[in-house]
Amino acid sequence: MPLIATAQQKKNALLSGLALIVFALLYVGYVWNDPIGPRGGSWPGIFFGVLAYAMMLFAGFLGVRKKVRTWPLGKATFWMNGHIWLGLLSVAMVFFHTGFQMGSGLALVVMILFLISIVTGIYGLAVQQFLPKVMLKQVGSETIFELIPDQVSNLKLEADNLVQSVCGNVDASLEPRSFLEIKNENLEGGIAIFEVTPRQGYPVGRETGLPFPNLNSSLAPSHFLIEKKDEGFQVRTLVPEEERDRYPLEIGGEVVEAAELPDRTLVRAGDYEFEFQYAPPIGSATLKGYYLEKIRPFLELRPSKEARIRFRTIEDIQNCFDHFRKFLPEGSFHEVCNYLNVLCEERRQLILQDRLHRWMHSWLVFHVPLSIVLIVLTLFHAVFAFWY
Numbered sequence: 001m002p003l004i005a006t007a008q009q010k011k012n013a014l015l016s017g018l019a020l021i022v023f024a025l026l027y028v029g030y031v032w033n034d035p036i037g038p039r040g041g042s043w044p045g046i047f048f049g050v051l052a053y054a055m056m057l058f059a060g061f062l063g064v065r066k067k068v069r070t071w072p073l074g075k076a077t078f079w080m081n082g083h084i085w086l087g088l089l090s091v092a093m094v095f096f097h098t099g100f101q102m103g104s105g106l107a108l109v110v111m112i113l114f115l116i117s118i119v120t121g122i123y124g125l126a127v128q129q130f131l132p133k134v135m136l137k138q139v140g141s142e143t144i145f146e147l148i149p150d151q152v153s154n155l156k157l158e159a160d161n162l163v164q165s166v167c168g169n170v171d172a173s174l175e176p177r178s179f180l181e182i183k184n185e186n187l188e189g190g191i192a193i194f195e196v197t198p199r200q201g202y203p204v205g206r207e208t209g210l211p212f213p214n215l216n217s218s219l220a221p222s223h224f225l226i227e228k229k230d231e232g233f234q235v236r237t238l239v240p241e242e243e244r245d246r247y248p249l250e251i252g253g254e255v256v257e258a259a260e261l262p263d264r265t266l267v268r269a270g271d272y273e274f275e276f277q278y279a280p281p282i283g284s285a286t287l288k289g290y291y292l293e294k295i296r297p298f299l300e301l302r303p304s305k306e307a308r309i310r311f312r313t314i315e316d317i318q319n320c321f322d323h324f325r326k327f328l329p330e331g332s333f334h335e336v337c338n339y340l341n342v343l344c345e346e347r348r349q350l351i352l353q354d355r356l357h358r359w360m361h362s363w364l365v366f367h368v369p370l371s372i373v374l375i376v377l378t379l380f381h382a383v384f385a386f387w388y
Contacts, residue, residue: 008081016085020092023048027096038099040107041385045097052093053378059087060375084125091118110381113374120367124360131360145357148350149301155350156299159343163291166332167284170292224249224269226261233261237269283329287336290324295340299347308351317344 030044031037039045062083094114102111143151163170226235236258237249244257250268251259261267298307311317321341328337 012081012085016089019089023051023092023096031099038096040097040099040103045099048093049097049382052090052097053382055086055090055093056371056375056378059083059090060371087118087121106377106381106384110374110377113370113377117367117370117374120363120370124363124367127360127363131356134356143350143353145354148354151350152299152301152347155343155347156296159291159295159299159340162336162339162343163288166336167288167291170288170296224267229260234258235261235267283327283333286327287333291340294320295344298344303347303351311344311348314345314348317341317348 026044027038027048030042034042034044036042040049059082062079094111098107098111102108160170224235225238226233235249235251237244237247237256239247239249247269248255249257251261252266294307294310297304298311300307310320318341321337321344325334325337328334
């Protein structure tokens with residue numbers, strides 16, 4: 001809410017200034033003519049005290065007005081203007097009431113609460129003038145604050161799906177090895193992972209976790225042969241015909257001599273069983289590793305401090321992706337990298353919007369309850385002062 005920019009606010013400032021001058025003249029006359037000096041118990045002191053409390057009540061009534069918007073209590077701008085200008089004017093009335101003394105006991109407590117309430121209110125007024133302009137300038141697409149968690153979840157899901165489209169399951173862990181690396185290993189009870197042509201990004205086979213019988217590893221490659229066929233792969237048995245009953249080749253539970261191998265096909269060759277999977281193309285391990293280690297933590301609802309620092313500004317994000325893009329093959333990987341760049345910038349803006357929103361409203365956590373306590377204790381202070 002602008003304070004000085006509009007004609008209405010200029011009028012409010014002028015009226016408040018004139019009122020301050022009038023009350024200041026009254027206070028000076030009171031001090032000049034009172035031989036004892038200013039004090040809260042004198043009639044002028046009581047007058048300023050009642051006036052200050054009335055201004056506090058009017059300023060505090062803004063909260064009631066916000067709770068009952070349907071009641072015919074006037075426009076919200078009227079109450080907001082009164083909250084601001086009468087709240088500021090009440091500072092002078094309070095000091096005129098006390099004779100610029102802090103007091104003691106309950107009066108001191110009330111004075112401290114009053115000053116804290118005023119300071120937090122001025123802080124809130126200042127950030128309400130400044131931060132919306134910053135948000136408008138730095139946050140390209142503002143989101144409703146309550147929907148930010150949902151938006152963050154959507155960004156992460158979109159990024160996961162994007163990486164998964166070229167790298168496979170982002171949560172899967174697969175470390176392929178070639179035939180030559182495991183040819184002479186003891187496969188009994190172990191994990192066997194076969195990669196056909198790793199440099200070309202062709203299929204891999206991975207054991208399904210079923211128990212392994214005793215099997216001479218030197219016979220494993222001789223049971224079957226996986227070979228390239230058109231755009232896919234096929235498997236065919238290498239076992240002599242007279243031995244195929246002993247070492248059958250089964251694809252999907254059916255005994256065959258040769259068959260095509262779609263992705264994630266269950267293969268059984270004799271006593272050996274594994275799941276055949278297509279290996280991710282070249283560059284997928286690099287992209288997936290960087291995504292899981294650097295990018296995904298930044299897309300979480302509560303990003304790590306390291307991730308926040310890494311992608312603090314739009315320039316930081318651009319520099320990171322420009323450097324990382326050099327390690328990826330061109331084509332679909334660069335397209336994915338570019339889109340992840342956009343998603344990270346959206347996440348950065350959501351982080352900034354969340355921070356600015358909290359700055360704009362966190363002061364209310366102190367200002368509102370303190371103001372309520374202040375109004376109640378001020379009433380007790382007045383009652384006790386009259387009674388004693």
